[in-house]
Amino acid sequence: MCQLLGMNCNVPTDICFSFTGFSRRGGHTDHHGDGWGIAFFEGHGCRIFRDYLPSAESPIAELVQRYPIKSTNVIAHIRKATQGAVNLANTHPFLRELWGQYWIFAHNGNLEGLPNDFGDYYQPVGSTDSERAFCLILERLRKRFSALPEHAQLCQALREIATELAALGTFNFMLSNGDWLFAHCATHLHYIVRHAPFAQAHLVDDDVTVDFSEVTTPNDRVAVIATQPLTDNECWHKMAPGELICFRDGYPEPVA
Amino acid sequence: MCQLLGMNCNVPTDICFSFTGFSRRGGHTDHHGDGWGIAFFEGHGCRIFRDYLPSAESPIAELVQRYPIKSTNVIAHIRKATQGAVNLANTHPFLRELWGQYWIFAHNGNLEGLPNDFGDYYQPVGSTDSERAFCLILERLRKRFSALPEHAQLCQALREIATELAALGTFNFMLSNGDWLFAHCATHLHYIVRHAPFAQAHLVDDDVTVDFSEVTTPNDRVAVIATQPLTDNECWHKMAPGELICFRDGYPEPVA
Numbered sequence: 087m088c089q090l091l092g093m094n095c096n097v098p099t100d101i102c103f104s105f106t107g108f109s110r111r112g113g114h115t116d117h118h119g120d121g122w123g124i125a126f127f128e129g130h131g132c133r134i135f136r137d138y139l140p141s142a143e144s145p146i147a148e149l150v151q152r153y154p155i156k157s158t159n160v161i162a163h164i165r166k167a168t169q170g171a172v173n174l175a176n177t178h179p180f181l182r183e184l185w186g187q188y189w190i191f192a193h194n195g196n197l198e199g200l201p202n203d204f205g206d207y208y209q210p211v212g213s214t215d216s217e218r219a220f221c222l223i224l225e226r227l228r229k230r231f232s233a234l235p236e237h238a239q240l241c242q243a244l245r246e247i248a249t250e251l252a253a254l255g256t257f258n259f260m261l262s263n264g265d266w267l268f269a270h271c272a273t274h275l276h277y278i279v280r281h282a283p284f285a286q287a288h289l290v291d292d293d294v295t296v297d298f299s300e301v302t303t304p305n306d307r308v309a310v311i312a313t314q315p316l317t318d319n320e321c322w323h324k325m326a327p328g329e330l331i332c333f334r335d336g337y338p339e340p341v342a
Numbered sequence: 343m344c345q346l347l348g349m350n351c352n353v354p355t356d357i358c359f360s361f362t363g364f365s366r367r368g369g370h371t372d373h374h375g376d377g378w379g380i381a382f383f384e385g386h387g388c389r390i391f392r393d394y395l396p397s398a399e400s401p402i403a404e405l406v407q408r409y410p411i412k413s414t415n416v417i418a419h420i421r422k423a424t425q426g427a428v429n430l431a432n433t434h435p436f437l438r439e440l441w442g443q444y445w446i447f448a449h450n451g452n453l454e455g456l457p458n459d460f461g462d463y464y465q466p467v468g469s470t471d472s473e474r475a476f477c478l479i480l481e482r483l484r485k486r487f488s489a490l491p492e493h494a495q496l497c498q499a500l501r502e503i504a505t506e507l508a509a510l511g512t513f514n515f516m517l518s519n520g521d522w523l524f525a526h527c528a529t530h531l532h533y534i535v536r537h538a539p540f541a542q543a544h545l546v547d548d549d550v551t552v553d554f555s556e557v558t559t560p561n562d563r564v565a566v567i568a569t570q571p572l573t574d575n576e577c578w579h580k581m582a583p584g585e586l587i588c589f590r591d592g593y594p595e596p597v598a
Contacts, residue, residue: 089412130467131430136389149405174387182439186465207440211386 088178088194089116090275091124091162092260092311094267094333098128098156099308103296105162106151107289107316108181112141112164115291117281121177122147126155126160127264132188134175159262163192168215175212180220182208185234187263191220194313195256195272215255223247223261237266241332241341244268248330260311267333268341269311269323277311278322288318295341307336344434344450346531347380347418348516348567350523350589354384355564359552361418362407363545363572368397368420371547377433378403380418381446382411383520388413388444392433396420410561415518419448424471436476438464440483441490443519447476448570453530459534471511479503479517493522497597499586500524504586516567523589524597525567527581533567534578535592542572563592 091108093101112122113328119140126133137144141164163178170176179190193216200218204225210217223339248270251257258275284298315322330341347364349357368378378397381390393400397420419434426432434448451473456474460481466473482503504526507513514531517524525531540554571578586597
């Protein structure tokens with residue numbers, strides 16, 4: 087299985103601290119050594135760094151740790167391959183354009199028997215179940231709505247699609263268009279929302295502590311979502327199997 | 343105006359030498375300081391590095407210069423903004439999926455009055471004429487061919503679309519799907535094909551020399567395409583206005 091990391095906040099924030107711990111799970115403190123990737127939204131622009139080297143050894147991962155890219159929505163992934171060879175085309179996160187917006191997707195799990203009713207608008211390039219699931223989600227959305235719908239309609243559609251695909255295996259995923267970050271839990275997904283008064287946090291995977299009160303303002307809200315908690319002195323919420331949460335401006339909104 | 347750099351070769355090759363000279367034009371030896379980007383195909387996977395900082399100052403550009411990513415098709419761009427703000431959504435190269443392949447595009451020039459007959463399949467995210475032109479190209483291809491056509495048909499379609507759009511302004515562009523690299527010249531585009539016996543090359547923009555005979559095999563063929571020649575001791579071919587070339591395995595094939 088893979089590991090996921092996401093961040094959603096109300097002001098552009100860098101993810102250097104969380105990514106430092108997370109990337110060590112890619113071949114160092116854990117065995118997810120089949121590539122990694124991270125996508126940053128900056129406005130509606132997006133940049134993705136990807137490598138098929140283990141994140142613990144990748145020069146690009148080292149750059150991402152020390153170059154503070156400020157973003158309101160981030161999705162990162164370290165891969166333990168289940169379906170598909172270890173190459174760049176199979177490395178998450180995946181990107182497509184829908185309704186004039188970039189959408190980013192990463193998946194932890196394994197799906198079998200995905201439907202074939204897509205391909206009019208979106209086709210996978212690589213050979214993973216994950217990219218096929220992403221294309222299927224976007225195809226369904228695109229066929230249902232010709233333009234970005236009302237938020238409630240979008241949530242309802244994603245709720246239905248997530249439930250359908252989750253029946254095919256293990257479907258922990260994160261999906262973002264730069265405004266919202268949707269997180270769906272099948273087995274393992276945890277989140278924390280940091281806000282004032284900010285405190286110190288200490289990584290599980292590395293002996294690094296940060297005092298968030300020194301790097302934030304009182305109005306900041308930062309939600310961090312991860313397969314397993316990244317810090318050992320904070321209280322992370324464990325998501326329930328089947329739970330879908332839409333994070334917006336650092337606030338978690340369950341999608342019923 | 344912007345500057346373009348492309349590479350097409352028959353074996354995966356790194357572009358560190360050419361990019362070192364090219365990136366210095368982004369705010370150092372030239373004034374193209376409104377961001378830069380570079381896309382590498384590795385198989386049919388693709389990674390893009392982008393920054394809105396000038397390439398001469400960008401830590402990401404510095405990484406690309408020293409991290410030898412081997413690729414058969416590369417497109418890079420440094421931007422001098424004409425239409426659209428300086429931000430990530432407006433930074434070339436642009437990426438979309440067509441027929442289950444990633445396609446990459448970068449443009450040097452300015453187009454006015456682009457047609458609006460697209461949007462069924464592709465929509466721009468940013469506000470540049472360049473991304474609109476790219477979406478228009480893909481939309482036309484997608485509507486004409488439901489899957490990747492024969493090479494001659496693809497060339498013919500691109501020839502027609504390039505001629506149509508070139509009538510709207512200045513349209514130097516590069517387009518690649520990882521197999522071919524199409525280069526269209528409106529005003530300035532030069533190329534060189536390096537093959538055995540390999541010799542030394544010296545950059546225009548930096549006092550750097552490389553002896554390609556030390557880093558190649560006798561069967562290598564590497565085409566490098568750039569707005570202005572990157573070396574001062576080799577013979578670059580100047581493309582003619584309106585000329586469209588399809589580069590494949592390092593061979594230039596004019597598209598009549």
